[in-house]
Amino acid sequence: xxxxxxxxxxxxxxxxxxxxxxxxxxxxxxxxxxxxxxxxxxxxxxxxxxxxxxxxxxxxxxxxxxxxxxxxxxxxxxxxxxxxxxxxxxxxxxxxxxxxxxxxxxxxxxxxxxxxxxxxxxxxxxxxxxxxxxxxxxxxxxxxxxxxxxxxxxxxxxxxxxxxxxxxxxxxxxxxxxxxxxxxxxxxxxxxxxxxxxxxxxxxxxxxxxxxxxxxxxxxxxxxxxxxxxxxxxxxxxxxxxxxxxxxxxxxxxxxxxxxxxxxxxxxxxxxxxxxxxxxxxxxxxxxxxxxxxxxxxxxxxxxxxxxxxxxxxxxxxxxxxxxxxxxxxxxxxxxxxxxxxxxxxxxxxxxxxxxxxxxxxxxxxxxxxxxxxxxxxxxxxxxxxxxxxxxxxxxxxxxxxxxxxxxxxxxxxxxxxxxxxxxxxxxxxxxxxxxxxxxxxxxxxxxxxxxxxxxxxxxxxxxxxxxxxxxxxxxxxxxxxxxxxxxxxxxxxxxxxxxxxxxxxxxxxxxxxxx
Amino acid sequence: xxxxxxxxxxxxxxxxxxxxxxxxxxxxxxxxxxxxxxxxxxxxxxxxxxxxxxxxxxxxxxxxxxxxxxxxxxxxxxxxxxxxxxxxxxxxxxxxxxxxxxxxxxxxxxxxxxxxxxxxxxxxxxxxxxxxxxxxxxxxxxxxxxxxxxxxxxxxxxxxxxxxxxxxxxxxxxxxxxxxxxxxxxxxxxxxxxxxxxxxxxxxxxxxxxxxxxxxxxxxxxxxxxxxxxxxxxxxxxxx
Numbered sequence: 001x002x003x004x005x006x007x008x009x010x011x012x013x014x015x016x017x018x019x020x021x022x023x024x025x026x027x028x029x030x031x032x033x034x035x036x037x038x039x040x041x042x043x044x045x046x047x048x049x050x051x052x053x054x055x056x057x058x059x060x061x062x063x064x065x066x067x068x069x070x071x072x073x074x075x076x077x078x079x080x081x082x083x084x085x086x087x088x089x090x091x092x093x094x095x096x097x098x099x100x101x102x103x104x105x106x107x108x109x110x111x112x113x114x115x116x117x118x119x120x121x122x123x124x125x126x127x128x129x130x131x132x133x134x135x136x137x138x139x140x141x142x143x144x145x146x147x148x149x150x151x152x153x154x155x156x157x158x159x160x161x162x163x164x165x166x167x168x169x170x171x172x173x174x175x176x177x178x179x180x181x182x183x184x185x186x187x188x189x190x191x192x193x194x195x196x197x198x199x200x201x202x203x204x205x206x207x208x209x210x211x212x213x214x215x216x217x218x219x220x221x222x223x224x225x226x227x228x229x230x231x232x233x234x235x236x237x238x239x240x241x242x243x244x245x246x247x248x249x250x251x252x253x254x255x256x257x258x259x260x261x262x263x264x265x266x267x268x269x270x271x272x273x274x275x276x277x278x279x280x281x282x283x284x285x286x287x288x289x290x291x292x293x294x295x296x297x298x299x300x301x302x303x304x305x306x307x308x309x310x311x312x313x314x315x316x317x318x319x320x321x322x323x324x325x326x327x328x329x330x331x332x333x334x335x336x337x338x339x340x341x342x343x344x345x346x347x348x349x350x351x352x353x354x355x356x357x358x359x360x361x362x363x364x365x366x367x368x369x370x371x372x373x374x375x376x377x378x379x380x381x382x383x384x385x386x387x388x389x390x391x392x393x394x395x396x397x398x399x400x401x402x403x404x405x406x407x408x409x410x411x412x413x414x415x416x417x418x419x420x421x422x423x424x425x426x427x428x429x430x431x432x433x434x435x436x437x438x439x440x441x442x443x444x445x446x447x448x449x450x451x452x453x454x455x456x457x458x459x460x461x462x463x464x465x466x467x468x469x470x471x472x473x474x475x476x477x478x479x480x481x482x483x484x485x486x487x488x489x490x491x492x493x494x495x496x497x498x499x500x501x502x503x504x505x506x507x508x509x510x511x512x513x514x515x516x
Numbered sequence: 517x518x519x520x521x522x523x524x525x526x527x528x529x530x531x532x533x534x535x536x537x538x539x540x541x542x543x544x545x546x547x548x549x550x551x552x553x554x555x556x557x558x559x560x561x562x563x564x565x566x567x568x569x570x571x572x573x574x575x576x577x578x579x580x581x582x583x584x585x586x587x588x589x590x591x592x593x594x595x596x597x598x599x600x601x602x603x604x605x606x607x608x609x610x611x612x613x614x615x616x617x618x619x620x621x622x623x624x625x626x627x628x629x630x631x632x633x634x635x636x637x638x639x640x641x642x643x644x645x646x647x648x649x650x651x652x653x654x655x656x657x658x659x660x661x662x663x664x665x666x667x668x669x670x671x672x673x674x675x676x677x678x679x680x681x682x683x684x685x686x687x688x689x690x691x692x693x694x695x696x697x698x699x700x701x702x703x704x705x706x707x708x709x710x711x712x713x714x715x716x717x718x719x720x721x722x723x724x725x726x727x728x729x730x731x732x733x734x735x736x737x738x739x740x741x742x743x744x745x746x747x748x749x750x751x752x753x754x755x756x
Binding site: 002005006008009010012013016017020021089092093094095097098099100101102103104287288289 | 561564565566567568586589590592594596598599600601602603604605609610612613614615616617618619621622645661
């Protein structure tokens, strides 16, 4: 049988299905917006790529190199979460069960899904490459246009990386424990660890397998070019990403990345790695022999779960709970739903973190707080999404006074969970008489579930919150920046942000109610 | 052409979904009757090569389809009980996708899709996104995908769910017309769906084959197949 035609059809159908969704249009819009932000103007209060206070003038060489570097970093993290749903869609829609009865092989199916992921990622990369081209003229620091200096870094740094990310996304979908939110967390930490590993070592050359993102290659060449201008420029002062408050002290002219045959081979080999990852994914592919529960099963089981949890029995007591005035009972029911299914070890770790927060001091306290705020993330991510995920909107929206009671109760359950898991810190600060510390924890306990609720209500999936929160948690509580929502100093700001997010969540839920 | 099922078992932990199931199928419609949770869908998934049995064999023209599933997949049409669609694809695009996965050459596929859309009264909506289809229209798209490769073995799990009475009659007539040289396994718990078209009926409960015979033989002196079915089920449960 001709193998190209089925793979082509699979890729085509998958790409059409994804690109026709409004989410794709939204992704394109966000990508375009980010593209314009990657080259801040001279009056901006942030910079995206600085070396010891130096920035290359915005010629094709600098724009091409810096855009490729930043695009590689952005897409390899955020776009991974965007594409990690190709197999899940077949599983949840049960189209997969039909696919399983066709003669398409495991490898061909996995390859088709990876190619589909790759095309979506590549389309974002192309949008950013074209934006880079336009932004050179918008900034107007150099009008000498050399398209190869913009497009070659994209072709050799970003595109091979996208192939690997596309393959990893399929691999994660084939491994049951990496499919869901836990896989998202694993990828975030793996990505962060790998990036740090590739650029440490004072930007000395690293083997190809240690520089998948191309970050070492681009940053090293930029730094070496700068050293020819200022030999004192140090490798440890490279700033990359949205560096708020950073200012350019000097400019220099970057003449472009230089590619040896070995450098090109070192990039292209990532396509082979991607194929290897697809092959590994194919081995693990269960051919939908363990399908997701059907919509009806999910609906009925979720409803029964809600019934049992709400009242400890079945429907009749639930009606009393829903239509009576006992708001606390609904909060309790929602709380039980949040923590349902967690095993002994989850509680054991949460208890350990609670004690750690209570007794640790200094750096230990910071670590304890950081860990305590990431541990319940997968529970918070359910807020605002459960009805869409389990298909229970039709049961819940018409009967439960959904905004005034159930939705608010769901949010309250999230706050309750935050207060419990971060309770060690609360007691710690109370014993120390530190009102500022208590304010910080309380503001965080309101802010995080509200962020989860807003993300869930807006997107209908858990993924938006998981991505946004992981990044926020990493740059906030783990790095003690202004994004640390547990710091008392920022409590008023996060309280205000909570109010805005809550209003946004309510508006989103109202829209869903009208559409249901 | 025949399918032989021998001592087929499927267990999920301690739960036995299909128990020592043995049956020989020849061209014609087999009506598979049983209450919800009887094991019909599990049996059909095993026959459709989606699931592997815990033990026992399924042979298609002598070939063990558990060991070599492609022997059956090449000529299999399968409509799952609860299937989804890609809401942003049109019916034609969705059918082209499934047809390509079944290995149907492109030109042949286009002709086949046009014929099936016409047969299932979907020609007028073939280019519209599936997301806007009613339940009955989606079900007809499901039936179309099952027939794409002109299958010699057709497995349809609750195919009349969501269809209006006129569509149900049309589907029954379609299946009856195809049955002379095909093995059609038609699972349902609505006896009237299979009473008029089935060459044989198998009644299954709790994973066990309780009865297998021609509808006329199952009827005996009873007024309808439904009565005969209830009699078999209640009798077996009383004996247990």
